[in-house]
Amino acid sequence: MLTTVEQLSTGEYIAAVPALVGYMPTNTIALVFTRGRMIELAVDVALDQDRYGCAAHLAKVAETRNLESVVIIAVADKHHTGPAIDFTTILAEEFNAVGITVRARAFTARLALGAEWSDLDRPVGGVITDTTATAHAIAAITTGRRIFADRRAIAACYTTVAAPAPGPVAVAAAQAAANSAGFAAATLRALAVTVSINGEPTEVLAARVSIMLTTDTTACDALLGVATIDLATAAAIYTALANQMQGAPRMHALAAVAYLHLINGSGTDSLEAITHARAEARRIKVEDNALMNTVTTGHDRIIPLTYLRGLLAVGTIAAAKFGLDLPGIS
Template sequence: MRINLSSNTDIIAAIPALLGFIPTNSIVGLVFDDLGDRRTVYVIARYDSTAPLHLALQFVDELPLRQDDGTHRRVLLVAIAESEHQAHAGDHLDALQRHITARGATVIKRLHTPRIDAGHTWTDIDTGEAGATVDYRTSEIGLQMAVEHGRIVRNTRDDIAAEFAPTEQAPAPDTETDTPEFITHTIVGMSEAFEDPATLTPQLAADAGLLITVNVSHRDALLIISTAHPETGAAVWTRLARQLRGHARIEALALAAACFYCGNDTVRTSVALEEAHATAVAAGRPDTTLVALLDTAVQTAFPPAKIRQLFAQLAAKPPTE
């Protein structure tokens, strides 16, 4: 998602909405498209400011520093670190600047604040400019996310992970055979759920869990349908994944991740993929192809808009056998 920002105060206030949670003791990197004086966020990423310094190089390696035309994007770094961690966070900012500059990109500024909520002081560590942090909940991007997308800022990333925790298991599917009637009934039911998530029942969750595991073509059909409604699709697949176990849970988490990614929620995309990987490890299974592909897209900051275009093309011209 591209968000226009105009000041250091705006940038800091936007971070919780862009991440989906309130970061503490963190190093945050905002990568901007090179559009002259207009600062337009291309991607945001973070890691713990208490981490060893060698992680700074890994962090830079994962940032999308080049635009499609080969020119470099600009980077703004923010250290959110309380007094006992401030010196180490400063070392990270120095290391990041060296690595980013070595890649040919530019660090446009480096900011520090002890906390990101209202009533604290942010400082530009290179110029000495300072200002006050404001309530992120009243920021333009915070209000936009809440009103237009229903996206609530959680207190921590762990609170986001809890959204994917297993709940009561769905019942057994209505059938154990891959019949046309079963396929049609389940796909129609899921299509209705993507329009109105309230129609999702535990039985439909069980049936869909079977459908997405017995045939990859059925899974991909539901992938195309649900990513056309990314916000409700993400909600449905998340609810469904919580009721499923094993392979079915992995596939449902991957489908949730695809919808979150199409909806520009890269944090929940990453969390859903982490849950899918953990479920696969617990079951002694390798990651599925869809999980691996989406993980690569996230790691390389492949634009969500291009993912949406890809799925739209598949819907318009389904692959032939």
Template sequence: MTRRPYPVPRHRSPSSATADHPVVTSVGDLIAAVPALLGFVPARSIVLICLSTGSPTVVEMCMRQDLSDRLDSPELADVIERCGEVCTREGLDAVVAVLITGSKFTMPYEVVADALRDTLDPRGIDLFGVHHVSHLAAGQRWRSLGGDPRCGTLPDPGSSQVAASRVMAGRQIRTSRSEIALLLQPVPESECERFRNSRLRVELEDGPVGHSDLLADTVVFLEALHASDELDHLTAARIMVAISTIAVRDAVLGLATTALGPTAEAVWVELTRRVSGPDRAHPATMLGAWAYLRGDGPLAGVALQTALTADPDYRFAQLLDTALQNGVRPTVVRELVLSARSLAEDLGVELPPDAE
């Protein structure tokens, strides 16, 4: 298949980039943009950048998978197949692959390029290029595969226009995927035990509480937290009791697009860290939904993986994880949010309006 350079938008010059729509004009710049596109710096990975061609050609989504030492890795075959399915479903017509391998990785990379062509060609999807780099760092040499002569030196990924765009939009670029996992690292067992005791105390003292009251109380608690930013054990325990009730959990999702959204997300992080056992799936899934909604795929993936590790049968986490793994856009979560607001109304609770 003919290898083509990545086209510069015809209706504007490279200098016309804006914070919202940065322009990438070279292979090296596109490779350097991978950390910003993913939200973290990947290592030992294959990254598939899915494009819609036109004027300009637009990056629509990225998919990433750890690279195995085995050429017949089912994970590698799966991500390539899913990439083809996503492109077909979304009407995307080109892919760029970037292999980040580390300095000691010895896989014959051409085999990966062949596997990509075998999957994409029958679907009419162009493979614009398959590029290899050891590490995503300034000064690293990159090269192209499949007879493509392009090669060069990587510019600083942290100084790319795409990175600047992400930072200006208030989104983080983490140093690694493991940094995300550290956000959800459990507190010491003594703290988990203290939280379990607080939850038992709440359940004993409050007794059975109706769904409407649980939801209304949760909104009040989050409003107070929004003002004070102090989450004590009893308040955390009461919110945990609420989202452990499926009908209330589903309605609480309606807060994701309100001014209380960031406060609620911080609570989901704290609850995920404080809770152990299967119940950890409740707050971890809520965090996954929040992250998915705003397009933070890496955090959503880690949160949902945490939920499913805690409870492999947790249906809400299964549904969101399947959607995320298959490249379904965040609009699927927005639709759930709209349904959640209707559920809240049915419970007689008026949620705050959407944030502007």
């Protein structure tokens, strides 16, 4: 199951702050905003300013952007502890006033492995975990800010599960459904719902998508159309599905993942995905498909990114043939 904001502990939010804001802050308030099951925005706030005016402004911005909840984290040394904690109280009051849920208020003296943190509203606390590992774990549910993870951690994302093919019950159910009219359309709708809610890419869905990618070439293009709902979420879900597949379906799914990461500015992820797609193609002794060749050319900077993004239009057109009205992307 994919990580969601509900599954993150306060300690994990704290450990992810350096990756979210892009540096190692000190004497700062970090705000991590969420919407639905995703992290939408991370903001670092200096202590030496008009705290009431700043809090009111941030609450208004969050309300305007339809953000739903926030984690407030104070990072301050002993000389700034009092003002930092007071600032978190002011911020919490302003966010509550506009209907934004405060998931937690927390304090730590420093952002380092093993440093202690405390919850400012509950008698709990802990120590900060490995910031590198946490950054990678949290990246899949973060939009708006790119988190750069360790290369080995990225590569590990493309490892097939112990039994990559879905189980016999899931396969039997998918095969029975495949014989009915509208199988591909129903499968794409289920996939679209999963992407829209950052849901779990189940064994049954993996079996259905695997059959669909084997039997319907237009449906392969429609994967890119479904991804326009949310590129980052789709890439994560398609990866999880691919890891439950073998053969041509895994190759097709990973090609889509590589493409989505490429146009979304995640070159390392794209390179790992296309490497695994090629490995699967070699294993089953088939040529790279057209999308794999396009991604490879894109890595070589021969095709402009604007043109590559235009391929999403092909995906939305393909999805429309199955009755899916998707947003597309400019």
